[in-house]
Amino acid sequence: MRSIPLLAVDATNVFDEIATAKRQPRRGRMRASRAKVLTAYQGYEDAAPEVGELDEALLTDLQKEAIRHAFTVETEPMTVLRGDLLKRNSVARCPFCGINESSTLDHYLPKEQYPEFAVFPNNLVPCCAVCNTRKRDGILGEGTNVRMFLHPCYDVIPDMAFLTVRTRIEEDALILSYRLIRPPGMALRTFQHLRSHFNKLDLADRYRRMGFEHLGALYPALRRAYGQGEDAERVAEKLIEGAEDFEEVSGPNYWLAKLYRALASNNDFCDGGFEVARAQAQP
Incomplete structure (x- = not known):
């Protein structure tokens, strides 16, 4: 369990580059969702690390599908973003567990529920495959407003021995x-x-x-x-x-x-x- 630095990148430019690289009609759907997505980005940064209770962006089903598709079916800008996130020395070891190599990207807020953050760099956490699988789509503990997992990019790990x-x-x-x-x-x-x-x-x-x-x-x-x-x-x-x-x-x-x-x-x-x-x- 440890903190890692945010990737120094302009999230708006990342979204625009990925949208431009997509084929129609997904390109048009992503561009149509742009204003709502960028508003959601700002809300995420304002709330972080307590992002577990953010309202979902009011996107159409087709817009949601297009943004999810932008992550799962990579364009060159998405491939570059993935490499930039994973190849930093500071994230070589998984921040969730501190054991294994960071080889995957976890959506801290799951893209199924929050597709607006599917290609948001600050929501993409480098981690190992074991932690990614165990974390799944978990956000808040059942019956509580306590987040189930640390957000390595925003949570400060206490120095006191625990x-x-x-x-x-x-x-x-x-x-x-x-x-x-x-x-x-x-x-x-x-x-x-x-x-x-x-x-x-x-x-x-x-x-x-x-x-x-x-x-x-x-x-x-x-x-x-x-x-x-x-x-x-x-x-x-x-x-x-x-x-x-x-x-x-x-x-x-x-x-x-x-x-x-x-x-x-x-x-x-x-x-x-x-x-x-x-x-x-x-x-």
Whole structure:
């Protein structure tokens, strides 16, 4: 979970270029919807990040179809926009989960319900295929006005610690358990928003599984730190150094930083217990 910068592009020009590149009659339908679409763009920016209760633009069914078609059947301007959104170094890693490569574009407000935002750059979030599939068309939680997912382009991720992981070794197995906690001073609504995002994207289990894979790759470094002298303190130092590096780049709630710090505090893991993580990482 992290924030990403908006793409520096004129959304009006993008819409006009894509509309011009479409064939008739969709070109004419997009141009006829232009005023309402641009008004909707302004409303989105004014409301962001709380865009979950925006009124839908009053477009005809044919106009809606034309704008959706502009995203799904790409013209050269849409292909350029997709590349510009996805190929930035700042979005290489999925902002929804922080695990996988950003390889798709998610419509934060779904294009089926809000076709006016189908080619709106600020509504197109680079993300991984897993998060895109899990997010689907979700906007607001059932019976609430709390958005189910963070908007990486507008929501500010709190600096206070809210992600935690418990680690223990039982019967030659490492147990990892990620969860969210509400720190003192965090507004309840903020925590509910974070928790919904965390739960809906199944991040607890995804962090757990990817944690084992990561530890398998880290094993040689831990083995060297432990050495023939079986230096558990050096293993803990190695993990803390790694956590600090992750925190400097990705913030205090980055899932790997939390894992490293938790393992550094686990005496059993540092004193040779990392051997079990190696075994669990293997297929």
